[in-house]
Amino acid sequence: MIYLDYAATTPLDPRALEAMLPWLRDHYGNPASDHALGREARAAVEQARAQVAALIGARADEIVWTSGATESNNLAIKGALEFRATRNAHIVTSRIEHKAVLDTCRHLETQGVRVTYLRPDAEGRIGVEQVLQALTPETVLVSLMWVNNEIGVVNPVETLAPLLRERGILFHVDAVQAAGKLAIDLERTPIDLLSVSAHKLYGPKGVGALFVRKRPRARLAPQLHGGGHEQGMRSGTLATHQVVGMGAAAELAGAAMAEEAPRVVTLRDRLWQRLSKALPAIHGNGLAAERAPHILNVSFEGVEGESLRALLGDLAISSGAACSSATREPSFVLRALGRDDELAGASLRFSLGRGTTAEEIEQAAAQVIQVVHRLREWSPGWRT
Ligand SMILES: Cc1ncc(COP(=O)(O)O)c(C=O)c1O
Incomplete structure (x- = not known):
């Protein structure tokens, strides 16, 4: 069997697996617990957060752990819209986004949100002008993927980001197929929300992250309610081993x-x-x-x-x-x-x-x- 489906998923890098094993085998503390076992798990989680942040030029406290990019996309889009009250709000996205974005937008349409689905040209490109022309006074969010998962075409997200920032419109980018493949520098590129997934960059399945910008702060309504983990944005006990695996994979991807x-x-x-x-x-x-x-x-x-x-x-x-x-x-x-x-x-x-x-x-x-x-x-x- 010749494996040519790395965009669907990648094998787990053996070094990421090695990094995960102690957190499955020996160190079982809950990273939210306030005792030695909890603190060591928390330290591992925070190290992984810094590793993922480094891959995309973010600060560690801008990384929110999720179960994968499907959840990251849901949290970014629904969270942003819900925070700003959805009625009459407008989103701009494209027809060739991942289903985790398209179906989330379709769901929001049932809640009264208006969505423009931009049509790419024959090569799969979405143009900067095309996005700007679709904006209305009600537009609160633009969601575009950095790299399309079927054809690999790169969207002009780096050019768009400052233009949307000037206009006060939130910019969400699904960067699942870009992270670890293209340089991403969020210190330089004013994207507000960015989704990544571990299993597309030689990390484990079932873990991902959402970058949520601190300055200016991108505010989200949580989609999972519970213990208030992840700065209140995503409740649930963290899977230390998964998070550690993603951190190790991100560091390796950056180096490679x-x-x-x-x-x-x-x-x-x-x-x-x-x-x-x-x-x-x-x-x-x-x-x-x-x-x-x-x-x-x-x-x-x-x-x-x-x-x-x-x-x-x-x-x-x-x-x-x-x-x-x-x-x-x-x-x-x-x-x-x-x-x-x-x-x-x-x-x-x-x-x-x-x-x-x-x-x-x-x-x-x-x-x-x-x-x-x-x-x-x-x-x-x-x-x-
Ligand atoms: C562009 C893109 N976005 C989102 C996802 C969903 O990621 P996950 O499998 O982590 O939910 C994928 C993977 O299928 C993808 O390729």
């Missing part, structure tokens, strides 16, 4: 980025070269846009999506985001880019990572080329 990103770009581009040289009538989605290192999304004319994936059984790849694959519908992201249903259905997302080797890329390319040729031979209407 400068070397890892260009290596992955080389492999990703080699994959595209192999495929595009051997196969006519294929389309690299978002190729003309600025992209994160690790994602390549390709649509194949003249093949049927399900057969394509079935015959590529040795490759762990997705047709889109893991979370929406369950519906078996063609990717809404690719449809928003203007691909028709058939072509959107006959698309593959290759996502590369720390463990990807040149040999795997050669083998994966050879398999895809062979299968596409075979399916096209079987397809009566297909002519190149």
Whole structure:
């Protein structure tokens, strides 16, 4: 099995696992307890907080632990809207956000919030002007992803952040696919709220964080009520081992980025070269846009999506985001880019990572080329 689904999840880095084990095995204190066992757990949690903060150029006290980026996105968007009273409020987002943002916005629409879903261009880009033009006097929040999880296209969040700040509009960024891949400096970039997830950067599943800016303070209504943990924003006993694993993974990702990103770009581009040289009538989605290192999304004319994936059984790849694959519908992201249903259905997302080797890329390319040729031979209407 060749694993090319790092955008869905990454394996746990063995060093992050090592860091976690003592907190599962020996040190069971509750980080909120006021005795020695609690204090040692709290110290570990605070160290991890600083490690995650360092990866994104934040202060440690701006990091709120969550169960993952789905929760971070929910807390950011619902929390911000609820704090400001939702009636007549307006949100600007895009049609190609993760479902954790889109479905949260849809939910808020049932509460009287108005939402503008911006349409990307054919390469998957959302323009700065496009965002500014969508703003109204009622706009309280803009939510855009830093990097799209299906096509890897980078949004102009660094340009937008100061423009939204000037206008007094909160800016939430889902940075799940950017953290550990692109430099993020929140000291320099006035984003107010930013979501990250551990399992996309070689940490454990089930833990994430929301950056909540202190100055100026982004205020949120909590979505989980309870013991008032995490500065009142997210109650619940912290899972020390998970948090420690995320901290270790964040530190490792930060240290590895400068070397890892260009290596992955080389492999990703080699994959595209192999495929595009051997196969006519294929389309690299978002190729003309600025992209994160690790994602390549390709649509194949003249093949049927399900057969394509079935015959590529040795490759762990997705047709889109893991979370929406369950519906078996063609990717809404690719449809928003203007691909028709058939072509959107006959698309593959290759996502590369720390463990990807040149040999795997050669083998994966050879398999895809062979299968596409075979399916096209079987397809009566297909002519190149
Ligand atoms: C862009 C993006 N946002 C949010 C999520 C959800 O993250 P989590 O799995 O931590 O809930 C994912 C992962 O599927 C993602 O790719």
